[in-house]
Amino acid sequence: MLTILIQDINIIFCNQVRLHFFSYYISISLLMISKKDKRNFLIEIGQLVKSKRESLDITQSELARLTDKDRQNINRLEKGYINPSIVYLKELADGMQIELSDLLLNKK
Numbered sequence: 606m607l608t609i610l611i612q613d614i615n616i617i618f619c620n621q622v623r624l625h626f627f628s629y630y631i632s633i634s635l636l637m638i639s640k641k642d643k644r645n646f647l648i649e650i651g652q653l654v655k656s657k658r659e660s661l662d663i664t665q666s667e668l669a670r671l672t673d674k675d676r677q678n679i680n681r682l683e684k685g686y687i688n689p690s691i692v693y694l695k696e697l698a699d700g701m702q703i704e705l706s707d708l709l710l711n712k713k
Contacts, residue, residue, distance in 0.1 A: 661703075
């Protein structure tokens with residue numbers, strides 16, 4: 606399920622006008638899955654973010670500074686405790702100077 610949503614992100618994210626619609630689409634999709642599946646989905650997103658951040662040798666504190674985010678929120682995201690918006694994930698990718706698809710698909 607994660608890969609399907611990520612592919613949709615890449616297609617729709619290229620079209621800036623449809624960004625808000627897609628964020629709503631993800632929210633609806635996550636509401637239709639079980640709590641356990643939703644938690645696993647959020648954990649997987651967090652693991653992808655953490656893996657990419659560590660592969661770039663960036664600490665949570667450095668990423669927080671680069672993105673004007675709170676380190677504790679980045680920590681919570683990486684542990685799967687928060688449901689990030691697509692805009693939040695794009696800001697993290699920009700802070701790491703990578704494409705959003707590279708972040709979510711964990712491309713090397």
